Structure formats: structure tokens, C-alpha cells
Amino acid sequence: MSETQEISTAPAPFNNPDHDIVLRSVDAVDFHNFKLILSLVSPIFKDMFTLPQNESEPAVPIIPVTEPSTILYPLLLLSYPSASADPVFNSIDDARDLIATQFLPTYSLNIYAVSCLAGCQHHARIAAARSLEIKGLGRPSSGFAGMGAISAFDYHRLLKYHYECGIAAQAVGKSLEWLPSTPSINDMRMWRCHICRRVALDRPTIQIASFGKLTINPWFEEYLVASGRELAARPCELTILESVYYDRAIAKARDCLSCRVAVHHDLATFRNFYITEVKKAIAKVILLIMINSNLT
Template identity: 50%
Template sequence: MSNTEEITTAEAPFDDQNCDNILQSTNGVNFHVYKLVLSLMSPIFKDKFMSPHSESQSDETSIPIIAVAESSTTLRSLLCYPAATPTFDSLDDAKAVLEAAKKYDMQPALSRAGDLIIAQFLTDHFLDLYALSCRFGWQHHAQTAATRALEIKDLGRPSNGFNGLQDITGADYHRLLVYHYQCGIVAQKVGDSLSWLPPSSGEMQLQMWICKCRLTGSAKTLQIGNVGELKIVP
């Protein structure tokens, strides 16, 4: 932070003058916090508070000030847990919160942020969320994102649409491609053969789940007796 930048105080609930510590963001916003609360949330902060050599300064009220490497936007979302549910203006903001939660070993906040990010950004960013889920070990979220990735017909071809490759290993990406390929094989076999259909003399209600494929968009159409049209993803 520049020496000439004005120091401001964060809005409630981080403006409590009875606090016993202040976290100062990179853009000069002071967050008034309590050591006990932060120690319970983060073993990293707990060690920092216990260390006699903790890098801090004090203002005129003698409240220790700890400068951190996060912006006020990131700190606000990070410290909202568990009192409130944070919201994210963008996926980049959400990623910054995840990095901070990992840095300070705030596991409950990290898990909660993962749920919120999936709920908020899955529709438009499922490949990036697959990468984040692999990175942070969220198997359930990785499966959800991989299933949505089945909508991408040309997955694996050179593309600028996957900005999360730097967040995962080659093995993680290979697993996604294998999953995508195998689901396509299963869907193709279903389209080529009707042996899986049970015999019926009346109207039939079909409910089909094939690797959780979404039967929308570009698909082949089969006419099955009086049942009607069935679309199969090629």
C-alpha cells in the first residue's frame, strides 16, 4: 500500500471499536476483528497471534494492526463466514477468496465458499469449476462440473474457452476427457440399438439416464413405434 493512500475502516460488522486486532488490506481498509474468533477459524492466525515476533504495528489506540496480502473485497467475503453468506461479483473474486481460505487454513470457510461458487457460477463456467474442484479436492463438485462439460461437443480440441488449465494437472484434464469420451460411446451404442427397450403394448413413458448426459442440443432422433421421437446425443 502506498504511504499516501488514505486508511479507511470497513463497514459493519468489521468496524467494532472494541476489537483487539485489526487486519489491514492491501488497499488500506482496516477490518476490526477479534483474536479469539480468528483463532477458532484459522490455525494460521492463531499461530500468528501467539508468536512474539508477529509483524504488526499499532495505531494511537494501541490495537495491533496486521497487514495482510489480500484486498478488502477478498477479506470481506472471507471474514463473513460464519456470520453471513458472502456473495461474489465475479469468478476471479471467488478464486481470490478460495486462495485466501487455503492460505489461512480456514477449512469450513473453504468448503462453504466452494458450495457457493458452484451454485453461482456453474452455468457459465463449468470447465473452470471442474479445474477448481480438482485443485481443492471437491469430488462431488468435480463430477457435477464434468457432467455439464458433456454439453461441449468438441472438448479436447484446441480452444481458448478453458482458462482453468493452469489450476489442474494433466491427469485431472485427462480424466475429464476420458469421462467425456466414454459417455459418448455409451450414448452412441444406445442410439444404434434398441435392445435396451422393454417390450410394451401400450404407451410408454421413457426415462433414460446415460452417464447423466443432457439430451439437448445437437442430437440424433429415432422414431420408436408409437412412443414418439427419442433424441440421442451422438
């Protein structure tokens, strides 16, 4: 939203003066709503409203959202108790956008199929990126209802995209030259522990930022290799956040008198950089979407 954009208020039922929360669309339309209603229909809002409110925040919070008002209005109307009419769309494109917004988190493959069939390249790419959260996509168990509506070539492109993203994500952990060359990175226990280095003298080295090739601790090497395998099958941020090998690495690091002092801080810091770099690597993989000639 532009700073000079004039803010307006949405039509009924989202203009109630007794509201306790405002959702501001990307095109500067304020939707007056109620925390209770939003918390009942959205677990995201429910969790958000349980957080303590900062004293400096306004009495009625304003939450910016990425959807335009043409999408936000019918989306909110679907779950609004006082709405007496069905949502009305200004165009087929708006209806498509609403469907993608509502069902993408759970039905990414179906949204991909519908988007390919309709020639919606933008939504197809978004759905394909979300499908990276599906582990081992391409196995027979990954079939979905919309598969019959698209060509084998469309599905092949999706599998190829998933595979190439897995290769790119796994490669991130094979060299850590992307880490920032700061003193705190240089001093991390994963490659500076004097106790572990005595044990790991004959182990392979890996590039760390611009500090050269350094010998990494066995517990950290195991974490990099294991998380890389996981990313090859499920190349997304959630894989790193949910990896059981993260806790295993911490548990093994505690066996070292030196590593145990800083392992929680160092590994958490590394994981944040790791996630960012994996997302960058995945973003470089291009999914080619062909417009369905039957619809033109």
C-alpha cells in the first residue's frame, strides 16, 4: 500500500463502529471486524490474539493483509454470521483468487491442477511452491483428485520442479561459504571447539564464510548430512524447523564440555541463516507453466 493512498472503509457488514480489530487490505480498505469471529474461523488469528498486547499499540489494532479488498470482502463474508447474502464476485479472476487463498494451505496439488487447466500461471507457481512441503512428491501415494484434469506434461513439470528444488536445497549444506564473515560466526563452536577438533583431526573440511576450509565437529557434520537428505525429499523451510536431527545435534553437543556452553545459541543462529539460504536456492528454480491452448 502506498503511503499516499487514501484509506476507506469496507461496506456492510464490515463497517461496524463497535469493532475491536481492523484488517486493512493491500488497496487501503479497512474491514471492521471482531476478534472473536476471526479467532473462531482462523487458528492463525486465534494464536495472534493470545499474545500480550503492547501498551504502545492502538486500542483497536490494524492488521495489514496482502489480499485486495475484492478478495478480502467475499473471503470474510463466507464466515461472517450476520451476512445474509452469498458472496458476489466482480470477475472470474476474483473467484479464482479467493479459491486459491482459501484452499491453498491444504490442497496445493488441487490448486495446481485447476490453475494449470485454467492457464493461471501465477497461482500454479504459488501452488507448486507450497507443494514442496509434501515429502517425496511423485510416489503413488501422492495422487490427488485434480490429477485427471491436467496433462501428464503438467504433472511431469511439477515433479521436475520438486526434484530440482530438492537438489538445490540439499546443496546448501555442502559448502557454508554463504555465511556472513563476522566474528560471531568465526567463533561458533561447530568449527572452533578445541576439544572436538582434537578428535576430528582427520575429518573432511568445509568452507566456512570467507574463513577458509575448517574441520567441523562430528555432531554438526551429522546434522548437515541428515538435514540435507530431508531437504532433498521435502525442500522447504518447515523441513529444517521440524527436523529431529536438530535436537539430536544439541543432545550430542552436550557431551562436549566446550560445545554445551554455546550449542543452543550457535545452532539456532546457524539454522536461521540456513533457512534463508535454502529459500534463496529454491527461489532460483524456475517452474515453467504452459497456458492451456484449449482455453484460448
